[in-house]
Amino acid sequence: MNGTIRVGLIGYGFAGSVFHAPVITSVPGLELTKVVERRSAKSKARYPEVEVVHGVEELYADETIDLVVVTTPSTDHYAFVKNALLAGKHVVVEKPFTPTAKEADELIAHAKEKGKVLSVFHNRRFDGDFLTLRELLRQGLLGEVMEAEFRWDGFDPVLRSTNWREGNLPGTGVFYDLGVHLMDQALTLFGLPSSIAGDVRMQREGAEAHDYFDVALLYESGLKVRLKSSKFVREASPRYALYGSNGSFVKHGIDPQEAALIAGAQPSAVRNWGKEPRERWGKINTSVGGLHVEGVIETVAGSYVDYYRNVMAHIQGQAELEVKPEEARLAIQLIELALQSSEEGRAMPVPFAVAAPLV
Known part of the structure; x- marks a missing residue:
């Protein structure tokens, strides 16, 4: 498949309208063709060329649709992804992949059986701060990293209303919603x-799903990676902090792509997309070649567009898939182990051979 890849989008809520449609339509070679909106046609206002349909069956039955993108609540991912694969479509699904690793295994098996591409939208691998971390580790600028902390905090101490992410259903709560990003990043960097x-707990009054997590990944080398999120952090902590035998790196703030997309920006129409201002660059304090180095590291420009470029290239047989479903499935299994650890009050062994870092 070397021509245009026609895309059908299931869902035009926050994820579909903010993160997926603008990015898909910024990739030459991808054509957003149909959008499933059950009760509206909001996508027409921004993308008048698309056809709005009110049922997924119309999408599955359309033989011209090559790639289906699932942006529904995670509680529905399994059914939509399975049916799209069985209809002979390539599939991208929003994170978290599925509520359980068992469901993820079944979907991976369906994709292999049908010979179709399946990927999970772990867009935070394409954040500028994460790309910067990966390059710092690749170059060994911190020496042997012995401790790392990844945080996604905020100040929202009163639960005013609930949406599906905060409901009492499988795959909901902040650990699945935000923690899965941090888990995927940690696994990608450190194996x-x-x-x-x-x-993992519920802290706010009236909470139905966990709204706090503090999870430690422990390595045979002595490395400890801490993943944390709290709704009670008014004074921002570093987003990332890495401490190694040569020095440390500390980074505040969140990649600017999200705010730009929420504001309605189109990646293809913005010069220097994903570029972060100097005042938000991370601070490094380390030794290089026997010299003490202290200063800032310019953040690599992030690009969610690169995720979809890679999916397109992989479908066309021109590139290896960057976000493999097996990797996304692994993050779900570790979330399940962390939840079990929290319930039982003990560390859980990870029943796999230790893998090499993916940097």
């Missing part, structure tokens, strides 16, 4: 831990 210890 599989030997054990995992979790503290």
